[in-house]
Amino acid sequence: MYAIAQSETIDASRKVNDLQRQRLEETIKLKEINVKEVEAKEMAIQEKVKYEAVKREVEYVKECAEREAAQKKDAEINAFREAKEKEKLENVLLGPLQQYQKFEWEEIVSATSSFSDNLKIGMGGYGIVYKCSLHHTIAAVKLEILSNIHHPHLLILLGACPDHGCLVYEYMENGSLEDRLLRKNNTPPIPWFDRYRIAWEIASALVFLHNSKPQPIIHRDLKPANILLDHNFVSKIGDVGLSKMLNSESSAISTLSKDTGPVGTLCYIDPEYQRTGLISQSSDVYAFGMVILQLLTAKPAIALAHTVELAVEDGHLADLLDIEAGQWPIEETKELAVLGLKCAELRRRDRPDLRDHVLPELQRLKEFADRARDMASNAQLAPPNLFMCPILKDVMEDPCVAADGYTYDRKAIEIWLKEDDKSPMTNLPLPDKSLIPNYTLLSAIMEWKSGKQ
Template sequence: MDCVLQCLILFIASFHLAYAESIYYSVANLSSSWTNNPVPGEYVGYDRSELMPILLRPNEGPTSFVCGFYCNYDCDGYLFAVLIFPTMNVTVGRHPRIIYPRVVWSANRHALVSVNATLELTPEGDLILREANGAEVWSTHTSGKSVVGLSLNETGNLVLFDCNNSSVWQSFDHPTDSLVPGQKLALGAKLTASVSKKDWSQGLISFSVYSDGLVACVESNPPQIYSYRHFDYSGVIKEPSHVIFKNEGLFLSSGRRIWPFFSASSPLYLKLEPKGQVTVYEWVWNEYDWKVYGDSFLANYDCEYPLICGKYGVCSVGQCGCPGPNGGETVYFRPINFKQPDLGCSEITSLTCEASQYHSLLELNDIIYFPVVNEYGIDYDIESCKQACLENCSCKAAIFTHGEPGYCHLPSEIFSLALMNTETYPFSNSTTFIKVQNVPKEGPPAPVIDPAPIPPSSMKTSRIEVILASCFGAFFVMFLVVIIIWHSLFLKRKDSKEDEEDFLKQVPGVPIRFSNESLVVATENFSQKLGEGGFGSVFKGILRDGTKVAVKCLDGLVGRKDSFLAEVETIGGIHHMNLVRLVGYCATKSNQSLVYEYMCNGSLDKWIFRRSQELALDWQTRRKIILDVAKGLAYLHGDCQKKIVHFDIKPQNILLDENFNAKVSDFGLSKLIDKDQSLVVTTLRGTVGYLAPEWLSSTITEKIDVYSFGVVMLEILCGRKNLDRSQPEEDMHLLNVFKKKAKEDQLLDLVDKSSEDMLFHGIEVVEMMKLAAWCLQNDTACRPSMSVVVKVLEGVMDFEDNLDYSFLNPQISRAMEAVHNSNDVAVTASLVLPSILSGPR
């Protein structure tokens, strides 16, 4: 009854937010829908634009907000967007005054809609954007989550709320390329620039919040970081959970200002620009326009931005050009558009791996690559750096920084370069070599020899011979053509089969392709084995540049093509500090290998199941490992272009570097799920002991990783395997023991006794065990998401107290033990239970 009364009050309040004659509100109720049918030119700033308002939020302050269907320039398509505009005595009526709007959030910049597209707030509480033909373009996926209405609040946040006026979904949690005053950018979240001011689609530039600083990078493969502003933690107790944008600056969650500026009265918003700048715009009242108030704090000079002059473009004092030849050399580059030099340059002759013998390096005098903050630089001398680039087909340039030792950077994509001068780069000491494709020169023409005079008596005979020779030649050519056609048809099936075997040559986005011979040398003929994974063995290797790697040799592609492609395309296309980085791959008809970064401390299982006190991990290290794994999984589940479910989270797939930073590895069993797909039905896969109970129900989501993570948490905290056959039968299953100790309120008994530090922090360990219990709930809806787990571990959110400790599923345990008697057996698609074979329900 209270909820119904509150909803009624909200409805009355929403009605009074508008004037009597108004058709625009700041609140909308369920079962509302709007059709994109704008009035051309009615709402115009300096740019040509069209806007059909849906919700309007006029404020008493200098800034107001509106959401609706919006387009600018040629109106090739419409955004459903939130826009900021100066209040300027806005009158709310049938024709509200909305001028000079600027987009600060949008739902569908990847898929613009047309006229007559619809936005619907369904009776179930889902906000859905549909094309004119009814096809769904975007949704909040909030059906069944007690949504009672939609509102646009005074800060420009679009919110779906419940009857307690609590947010169920909000646009502030899904930023695009802008921030408005009062908006937070959470840890791990990022802004992504548009392609250009005229193109709404997502570009290459991103701006992210990490635990130790703000990172701006180009989303190439691997990413090229061009600005890393570290946080100063002096006097700050813990890592920030977010940064917040205010009129006075950009602030950490602790309240410390990290980017000062001083306007407090004019409307402001922050935008990540297509070229790489982070810019603050201010409304200038006397000029009636948005002007740049605070330029980016990411770089010192315009030429330091990665796309300021596009790919291969050379920046010099605000002007763009193409790399020129040295002396009388060949011209290799030309502008993409002579009228718009900032769009970059293109190669006159494209690089091709099939003609790598014609590759060479063009030295660019007094030109440097845009400043790159890259952790993967390698120590080289200049000649070795150049040779390494020539031997790697993926390398597009060799950037060598002189010193002792020298630093060699081998990017796989080239963006803007900069002309050095004493004012902008007084201390630069690097040399840039760009890889170019040379056109092979043809041999000299054969000498022309004057024919000897032909006697008149033989001219007739010669003419007959020519005719006969021509006929014979024509017949021979026709015969040859028939043979070639027959040969090609006969071998078509064989060729297609060979093409299938060579399908890996076309895998996009992989950093380096190694030959099998180079990996044999790097691994000393695969002599040092590090372990075994689901699809093959892993060996330690050292590349020619001294980089240590882990080479995973797959056991062939028979029946495993999709799995191998998933590893190559998935890991090669994502980059996160808590995910193992894919360095490259090898793909031949007989050998397929993946080359990963080397993690010197090996897998987690080697550390948490040891009984020696000298080797036992302390509490802070274990807590950091748990947080690292949670961050990696949260990224896979929520921040990738596609949602990625790992399917096989266990200590063997968690690797540790020299500082015991944890990274999730082995995506061989991963399955990609589109972001707008909430469920996926698949065959059983994973490792016995870590499998969630829903594997028997055919309803599989990313929550299976949450369950496996909960099991791993307990193993880390208790220092024992989830199935330990050395224990008495009643204590063999860790989850059974955990359930019993929880009922007896004796969870302290489970704390790893091999570490005195763990026992000293016993109370904190027990609290984290309760978080593990939350992850182990039988009902998937009761388990937290990994992003929520991260927030709990960072101390910015409390975990659920009302927990069900009957999470051990005897049915799935018996099913697993009936198939395998070992506690560490990987289950793949070959094991399919009847309930899964039945398909979707």
């Protein structure tokens, strides 16, 4: 009996031990399951965070792609505009001058609603300007004397009513250079390379006026308010109809004319003209120098020459430049500032010749700016990094998110997974080989590609 009881006790003890061991194993398995559940939840959270980050990046890339498409379109427009401007200039030099159209006074009164204040768009030194539509053409009407001069960067005279001294000019959609430099109505800033070009355009128009035959013409009221910009930001000088025609019998070195009444705007008037009453082409050069300094700084003209001169001498010109214009090239911009200061010298004899010195320098700087603009445009057309497959190093055709949270081209990652179970980016084992299509990124890539065409 004792042996039987002892045997049963041993069996019971063995069963208890087996039961305890089985329970311990189940406890360990339960802990492992809990750990895996926590890891799975953490991985899900990480995947969600990655998805949100990718979503934000895609939205940003989409915005960048839209901007890049717009910039490419602007570059194409600029190239077309330059070709047209060259054609216009050739026509001016080689072809006959176009005659202006004559309008009846009643047409102008009707088009301006009897010169309604609601159609008033500005006031020059010699008359009020009204916006209207004449013969299905948007135009600007101004009461002043007539002008028959034509140049790509002089405001085009569409027609006139001679009996009432009323002029009809082309309408310039982007208003005056002054308004754009001051960013009136929160308009976008003018990029620095366009400002280089505008300086050259204004100088070329002034050279044309100063060398007109049979008599040279002086503008006498050059300023940013009288420089207008069309829809492509091509600049044209206005108020030319009031320019002073000089006697061609004057000195070949410097053409001077006695003026009996003050004409012009404070801060742009030639100091020697104020002192002596003698007007010359150099008077326009002084005003042009002030315009250059305003193109660089977008600051009021009063005391501007002195401020820029000190900044150049102290090596602080960069602090004075208009930061809204972008990343100015320091050396070339310094050259332009020095050129503006030379033009704005107090004495006529210290100012450079516009045709022989100023215009060639501006031509060189304009060509530099054009190259910089084209290089920037080409760089902006490169695909964003987010569009590139880490395996192919090329734009993805079918982007998919792998288990490591990174996006790859589907064909490239499928070939990779056939040979390797590790992530191409982290070199860590992939939990699985599932691929999730990234439709948002695909849409952005397709939109970017369509913008390139």
